[in-house]
Amino acid sequence: MAGEWFESVADAQRRAKKRLPRSVYNALVAGSEKGLTLHDNIAAFDELGFAPHTAGLSNERDLSTSVLGQPISLPVVISPTGVQAVHPEGEVAVARAAAARGTAMGLSSFASKPVEEVVAANPQTFFQIYWAGTREQIAGRVERARAAGAVGLIATLDWSFSMGRDWGSPHIPDNISLREMLRFAPEALTHPRWLVMFTKTGRIPNLTVPNMAEPGGTEPSFFGAYGQWLQTPSPSWDDVRWLREQWGGPFMLKGVTRVDDAKLAIDVGVTAISVSNHGGNNLDGTPATIRLLPAIAEAVGDQIEVLLDGGVRRGSDVIKALALGARAVMIGRAYLWGLGANGQAGVENVLDVLRSGIDSALLGLGRGSVTELDRTDVLMPADFERAVGV
Numbered sequence: 003m004a005g006e007w008f009e010s011v012a013d014a015q016r017r018a019k020k021r022l023p024r025s026v027y028n029a030l031v032a033g034s035e036k037g038l039t040l041h042d043n044i045a046a047f048d049e050l051g052f053a054p055h056t057a058g059l060s061n062e063r064d065l066s067t068s069v070l071g072q073p074i075s076l077p078v079v080i081s082p083t084g085v086q087a088v089h090p091e092g093e094v095a096v097a098r099a100a101a102a103r104g105t106a107m108g109l110s111s112f113a114s115k116p117v118e119e120v121v122a123a124n125p126q127t128f129f130q131i132y133w134a135g136t137r138e139q140i141a142g143r144v145e146r147a148r149a150a151g152a153v154g155l156i157a158t159l160d161w162s163f164s165m166g167r168d169w170g171s172p173h174i175p176d177n178i179s180l181r182e183m184l185r186f187a188p189e190a191l192t193h194p195r196w197l198v199m200f201t202k203t204g205r206i207p208n209l210t211v212p213n214m215a216e217p218g219g220t221e222p223s224f225f226g227a228y229g230q231w232l233q234t235p236s237p238s239w240d241d242v243r244w245l246r247e248q249w250g251g252p253f254m255l256k257g258v259t260r261v262d263d264a265k266l267a268i269d270v271g272v273t274a275i276s277v278s279n280h281g282g283n284n285l286d287g288t289p290a291t292i293r294l295l296p297a298i299a300e301a302v303g304d305q306i307e308v309l310l311d312g313g314v315r316r317g318s319d320v321i322k323a324l325a326l327g328a329r330a331v332m333i334g335r336a337y338l339w340g341l342g343a344n345g346q347a348g349v350e351n352v353l354d355v356l357r358s359g360i361d362s363a364l365l366g367l368g369r370g371s372v373t374e375l376d377r378t379d380v381l382m383p384a385d386f387e388r389a390v391g392v
C-alpha cells in the first residue's frame with residue numbers, strides 16, 4: 003500500500019503494535035519468565051562496534067550466499083514461526099515476500115497455512131518439525147513435506163515448555179466460539195483495519211495447525227497439537243539421527259547453544275545448525291546467541307553451516323553475526339512486525355531494510371562480499387563471549 007513504507011524494523015514494530023489487537027501483538031513479543039534472554043539477544047548486539055574505513059572502499063558488494071544448498075540473494079532467511087492471526091494470508095504472504103526478495107522460507111509445523119500452499123509460493127521452503135507424537139506420526143509429517151516439495155528440514159528441539167511471563171501471557175483461544183468472539187470483540191473493534199482484513203476473507207482466524215493433521219484427518223487446533231507435543235518424551239541423539247535419515251536431504255538442527263552439542267550434531271550427520279535460544283522464549287537466562295556464536299563457529303564452522311537467530315533487527319546485526327562466524331542469520335520478530343504492519347509488502351520492506359543495512363556496513367568496512375567478513379571487522383569487548391560446553 004502506498005505511503006506505508008517504513009525505514010527501520012523499529013518503525014515496523016511500532017506500526018504492527020498500532021494495527022494489531024493487543025493480544026496478537028503480545029503473542030509476537032513472546033519471551034519467557036523475566037525476559038533476560040529476550041533482552042540480552044538484542045542488547046548484546048549493541049556491545050559490538052565497528053571501525054569503518056574512509057577511502058579505498060569497495061564499489062561492488064556481493065550479498066549472496068547459500069544455506070542448505072539453496073542460493074540466496076542476502077544472508078537472511080525466514081525463521082519458522084507460528085504466525086497465527088497476524089494476517090489472513092499468514093505464511094503464504096511471508097513466503098511470497100521471501101521469494102520476491104530472493105531468499106528462503108522456514109515454515110513452522112505450527113503455522114496457519116499448509117506446507118503445499120507455502121511451497122507453491124516459495125519453492126525454497128524448509129519445513130520445520132518438532133519432536134511431537136510417535137515416530138510414525140513424525141515420519142508422516144516428513145513425508146508430507148517432501149511430497150509438497152520442501153527443500154530442507156529444520157528440526158527445532160530446544161523447546162523447554164517455559165510457560166509463564168512476568169508481564170503476562172496473551173489469551174489464545176483454542177477456537178473462536180461465540181463466547182470467544184464476545185471476549186475478543188472490544189480489542190478487535192479498536193483495531194478496525196485488522197478486523198476488516200479478516201472479515202474480507204470471510205472468516206476470522208481459526209487457530210488450527212494444518213501441518214500437524216494426520217493423513218486424511220482434520221486440522222488439529224493449536225492447543226490440541228501442543229498437548230501432543232507436551233506429552234512426547236524428548237528425543238535422544240539417536241532419534242535426531244533417525245529423523246535426519248528419514249529426511250535424507252539437507253537438515254538443520256535449530257536451537258544449539260553449546261559447543262559440545264554442536265559437535266554431537268555433526269556426529270548425527272546434520273548439514274547445518276542454528277545457534278538459537280528460540281528468540282528468548284525458552285529457558286530464561288540462556289545467554290544471547292551472538293555471545294554463544296564465536297566459540298561454536300570456531301569449533302564446527304569448517305564442517306557444517308552455522309547460522310544464528312535471535313535479536314537480529316538491522317543489517318549491521320547481520321554483519322556482526324557473519325563477522326563472528328555465521329554463514330547467514332534467520333529472523334523471527336523482524337518479519338512478523340513487517341507482516342503485522344503491512345502484509346507481504348511489509349515483509350519485503352523488512353528484507354529491503356536489512357539488505358540496505360548489510361550493504362552500508364559492507365561499504366564502511368571496505369568489504370566486497372559477505373563471505374569476506376571476519377572477526378577483525380568487529381570491536382568486541384573482552385567479556386563479551388560465552389563459550390559453553392567447551
Ligand SMILES: Cc1cc2nc3c(=O)[nH]c(=O)nc-3n(C[C@H](O)[C@H](O)[C@H](O)COP(=O)(O)O)c2cc1C
Nearest residue numbers: 030081082083084110158280281312313333334335
Ligand atoms: C511468535 C513466535 C513464534 C515462534 N514459533 C516458532 C516455531 O513454531 N518453530 C520454531 O522453530 N521457532 C519458532 N520461533 C522462534 C523463531 O524461529 C526464532 O528462533 C526467533 O524468533 C529468533 O529471534 P528473533 O525473533 O529475535 O529474530 C517463534 C518465535 C516467535 C517470536
